[in-house]
Every structure is written in structure tokens, then in C-alpha cells.
Amino acid sequence: MLDDVLSEKLSGIKESGLLRNLRLISSSPAANIIIYGKKFMNFSSNNYLDLAGNKEVNKAALEAAQKYGFGGTSSRLVGGHLAVHEQLETELAAFKNKQASLVFASGYQTNLGVLSALGCIENTCIIMDKLNHASLWDGTKLSGARIFVYEHCDMESFESVLKRTKSYKLKLAVTESVFSMDGDFVPLRDFTNLCIKYGATSIVDEAHSTGVFGKEGRGLADECEVSDKVDITIGTLSKAFAVQGGFVCGSRKFIDFLINKSRAFIYSTAISPAIAGAALKSLEIVKKSDDKREHLRKNSEYLREKLDKAGLNTSNSQTQIIPVVTGSNECTRELSQALLKNGIYVPAIRFPTVPEGQARIRISLTAGHNLSDIENISNQIIENRK
Helix, strand or coil, X not given: CHXXXXXXXXXXXXXXXXXXXXXXXXXXXXXXXXXXXXXXXXXXXXXXXXXXXXXXXXXXXXXXXXXXXXXXXXXXXXXXXXXXXXHHXXXXXXXXXXXXXXXXXXXXXXXXXXXXXXXXXXXXXEEEECCCCHHHHHHHHHHCCEEEEECCCCHHHHHHHHHCCCCCCEEEEEEECECCCCCCECCHXXXXXXXXXXXXXXXXXXXXXXXXXXXXXXXXXXXXXXXXXXXXXXXXXXXXXXXXXXXXXXXXXXXXXXXXXXXXXXXXXXXXXXXXXXXXXXXXXHHCCHHHHHXXXXXXXXXXXXXXXXXXXXXXXXXXXXXXXXXXXXXXXXXXXXXXXXXXXXCEECCCCCCCCCEEEEEECCCCCCHHHHHHHHHHHHHHCC
16 A cells, blocks of 8 residues: 555656656765766765865774774763764864854754754744755754744845744744855845844854855854854754764853753764764864865856856856756756766756756865866856756
């Protein structure tokens, strides 16, 4: 019975052009990858600073595994809180200029754990950018708090919503700093100033900006000189850091609250000490990677300018994430397939990852790409556009 129902559902997904399949990659997710035995240029990875497979990071993971074992073995509250976890959280808090931090098993779990816990506080509302990441939306919905939505990166819309939330004791204003599908960023100075003006707690997810922007890669809030105005900052270890896990930074009281009330933290086994050790080494490298950040910035500007001049829709990208929006599922799939035939891997992104009618390929640049790679993909996209 179950398989019959699922077969019907999958058929519907396929007929709508939205069926997804996994592709087997047998190499590290660097600028070049092996898919089913064939080499491709990889423009799908969030490995922004090209640290995936870094020998120093691998060595740090091995050393931590040799000292602590590989598994976390239990919840941090039971017996899984190791010295390497404590060190990582101390250094992440200092990196983000906050009192304390807490590490989760993934970025998704971090957002789920933070918003579901805070949103359960009585008389709380959550104010969301329309295009916030699915993990932020899922945590918000799970909380049961009243939800208000404002238009994407529109500060007039944001202020209008803030004016409607006066009756709530706790107002949580949530945004990404760099948006993962459009590659644009929120005007953080305006966002934080409005939060202060209306007494809202600012929560900024810096998953795609940590490591890439700001002094030593501290994020867009640092680059915009508003890190002291952001109440809670969220990050991931799986993108520029190229390991695994997520983290949140804020006041000591906030972190203590999560330790006691975040179900995603309380009922999860600690992250592997090997991963924590690798993350510590990645953090050390990230801080010293100004040359990689500059290389990534220049390549991003060059590719975006070339695609824009060709009349392609790159949305409002201002970062290393550059979408080419076709709008049509079919056109997007055809463009992705044409690139694949020419040795370039950049998957089609469709609903529900992006709104209906906003299908695109999402180019994700890393410090591992060179100018020849940029010329190759831009020429192929221009040649194969519909």
C-alpha cells in the first residue's frame, strides 16, 4: 500500500519536471570532481575557500580522532562534552565577537534548535524575510510563535511589519546576511538600526558570508561594522570551513538557555571530536586567508559582469553565489544538461528550493577556480542559453 501511494506521488513529481536524483561523486568536492568516473569542473559546491581535503585540516581531524575517538557517543549534557568541543566554542565566540557559542550537528539543526526554542517563549513573535532559508522557516513553524513576513530585503516593508508587533514582549527579527539562492545581501546597517529602534532581537544567519566577508572572514556583519548590533549570529562549519556542523553565538545567558531548552541540542549526540578538531584548524586557516577571499571576490565580479553584459538574469547577486535565472524548469534543466555535456557541473535549481517561476542554475564560485574556469563556464552559458 505504501509503495503504491509513493509511486503515485513520485510520478506526479516527475510529470511536473521536479524529480530529483542523486549523482555519485567519487572525489573531494573541490573545483574539479569525478562523477561516475568522469571529470567535471564543479560549480555546485559551497567550498568557498577551497579547504575541502586540505591536508592540515585532515591531519587535525586524525589527531583529534586518535585522542578522543571518532564518535561523540552521547548527548553533550550526558557525557559527550569534550575539551575539543569547549575549545571550538570558545574560539568561535571570540571570532564572532560574542560572549559564548554553541555547536550543533548541522546548520539546519542550528536554525531549527535556535528558533524552535526561542519561539516557544510566551508572547513571542518571529519576523521573517520572505526568502529566508528553509531551515529558518522550519524552526519558526515548529516554534508555534506568531509569524510576520516582510518583502525580501525591503527595509520599508520590514519597518511596516515591526510597527505591527508592538504588543509582543519578545520580537525576533530573522534574516540571512547573504541569501543562498540569489547571492544578494541584506542592508545590515538598516536592518540592525530598525531592530534597535523597535526593540526587536536581531538574528542573522551568516552561513554564506562567514569566511568570505569581513576582517579575517568574520562575516558580513563585521564588514558592515554592525557585529556589535547583531544580538544573535548563526553560522555553519560546512561551507567556507569545509567540515560539518553549525554554530550560534550570542550572550552567555542566551547560550545557557539553549543548553536547557533547545531540543535539537539536548537530544542529539555531540558532533564527532574529529570534526571539532578539523573545524579548529579550519578556523585558524580561514583567519589567514585574505588572499583567497580577494581571489574569490575578483572572480565573482568578473563572472557576474560578463553574464550581465550578455543580458542574462543574475538576479541581484553581489557575492560568490551567482544565479542565472531562466524562470522555466525545462530551460533550466536543458541549460544544466548542456553544461554537463561540456564537462561543467552546475545543477538545476527549481521549486520548492526557489519560488515557482524562478528556476535557475546556481553558480557557486570558490577560491579553487581560476580565470580559465570562469571564462569556460561563462562562454558555455552564453552559448547555450535559451
